[in-house]
Amino acid sequence: MDTFQPAFSSWLNAPAHQQWLAAEGLRLLAFAKAAKLPEGFGNLDEKGRLPANARAETMNTARMTHSFAMAHIQGLPGFAELVDHGVKALGGPLRDAGHGGWFATAHHRDGDTGKAAYLHAFVALAASSAVVAQRPGALALLDDAIHIIDTYFWSEEEGAMRESFNRDWHVEEAYRGANSNMHATEAFLALADVTRDNRWLVRAQRIVERVIHTHAAANDFLVVEHFDRDWQPLLEYNHDHPADGFRPYGTTPGHGFEWARLLLHLEAARVRAGMPAPGWLATDAQKLFDNNCRDGWNVDGAPGIVYTLDWDNRAVVRHRLHWTHCEASAAASALLKRTGDERYEHWYRLFWEFCDSHFIDRRDGSWYHELDPQNRPSADIWAGKPDLYHAWQAVLIPRLPLAPSMATALGQLSQSAPV
Template sequence: MDNVNRGFSSWLRSPGHKAWLAQEGNRLLAFAKASRLPQGFGNLDEQGRLPADAIAETMNTARMTHSFAMAHINGIPGCAELVDHGVAALAGPLRDAEHGGWFAKPLEHSADTGKAAYLHAFVALAASSAVVAQRPGAKALLEQAIQVISQRFWSEEEGAMRESFARDWSQEEAYRGANSNMHSTEAFLALADVTGDARWLDRALRIVERVIHEHAAANNHQVIEHFTLQWQPVPEYNADKPDDGFRPYGTTPGHAFEWARLVLHLEAARQKAKLETPSWLVEDARLLFENACRFGWDVDGAPGIVYTLDWENRPVVRHRLHWTHAEAAAASAALLQRTGEQQYETWYRTFWEFNETLFIDLEQGSWRHELNPQNQPSADIWPGKPDLYHAYQATLLPVLPLAQSLATALEHLQ
């Protein structure tokens, strides 16, 4: 925030905007509390209710635990018990006590018992935030997560994460994915803060070097999502299922925004730790953001960012997803902090105006998770309102420094 040019007014310095962000964050938290289930946290519907057949899921449980931990650190009452509930669920019914690691759902509720890097990154993030929040059981959970990531998922040879395995760690999936490595980068930044081990910052840099500085940079800074085991791009991956919620076909502007922010966090964290910091990090972040705006925003006759593009940068899935726009706002705030350039202030305001007008649901609560190409509410890709993590982080990131992960940065504000 200190880097914001004093030659123009910025919402990042505005007490009124900071108060609005805090109010919106608290509104999101209040809605999300209803997602609690005996074995973790589940998926809420449009009205904020749990369906009768709701089942706890590791992704939501980890994201909720992380979010409620940040809220507790930030002095929001009523969240400590929810953090403890999440930690207990991740240490209990969602964990594989026999083979180690985490299921996507409790064993008795799922035929798929595979182990995915994406989920394990979120478990590590949740555990690290719970440690910062000084909650019971968090350190043991963090140690388990670090052990599994280090022994099973991290490939020192590749400088990246392996994707997934069968329950007993056999049958490695013949796939490498940018999405799981992106969230692993996020988790590694948090692990570096919580453990004080700079090795996690080196691992994060190696991921960014491969996924962003090698592959995305060679693709006009559009993030290539899908690869073979040898890290060869698979451009037609899921061409027959282009709107997949986790592995869509083509490029995903929302991930470019998310990567841009994480690249800046990595740069700041390495500088703070007095580690060698490549000069290309900020330039890559700029170009990721620039091309996501150019090819994703307002490109099909209506405002908003489309979900996916083909390899000619033509819209494929034209739905607007809430997480994409939350990340766009967060990335513009990060670039504004880093560069002090007014163009990012303009984008920051543009994205929040769009979010407030179309995604924020003041009638039923939380954010609408999805809009169709005409910007009407829809539920084709993401039904209901299960996600607290993206929108809540978007209310916190603009008021925090770049050099620390969110939980640690919040703790240092106190």
């Protein structure tokens, strides 16, 4: 597999653009530090403050730990303690000491004692990044996360992740989700690098074959999100709750972009490992990107990518979410590196111009997480500014190779820097 140097002038090769990305990353990190709670990390409001009722959540703690680990790996002071705090929280109040696995909130204070694949994928990702950062307790956390995934979530028969269980693992949800399997794919790429075990790349490809090369390909490369236990599409799932933050009705263009990027990372990882990489990984990535641009961008007469579409490609939830645009720009950069095609330069610049003018909040910090259909700041789906992970990765991915995974790539760059 080759990567290409574009014949035209690309922002990816422009030192000033690289410096801009790095500076924006530092701004995002400085804002996110305030999320620290005694039992992990919580959700910041729009001003960067922890609300009085803030509680530690596994999702945000794992994402913050992963993000702060990548900051520490780069040699940015002030993040080692935050990584250690996240590792301790994931090994303590967020973990189920009786049955194993992780609750959604510390000591399941939200009343939810279930175990979700989505959250466990992020725990594995956080642990792998903390191992690369060489932080205490990280390897034990990684071993624990791998054990839980192997024991409960990974289905060898299906070649995918089971969705969720009750607390003691005896009752399984009769549902399969593309979203949890997408983040499992992301985590598996990192696990392959940290453990040097290629079974994670085998598993990642099996997930991609099912979710993208089978189901999305049959739906014009718009991702089918919801399935029953036998992987039959549930096209009307959450029709009455279309703006759900994790399981919205219809198809989600942001996930199409995210999958496109992951397919290219998987292709590069398999080549790097000396494994066969089917040609459809790159072609499917291009189709995912192109078709989600076609159907997601400017579909209601205003710039930006809508949150969801129905099965006739009509906008359902017209809000613009920041993570969608982060993933779109990251996918454009990945495709630009992979193909050298100038159309991806066009989209890459367009997405960053939109983010700069609409999402980046230079008054109160970080990014607005959501815009309404008129591109005004909104909080209908996501309140506040809890998410560092998406924007931080969006400013890192254009500066890194397609493989290895981000934390490992940053570690190698640090090792190869001249002294």
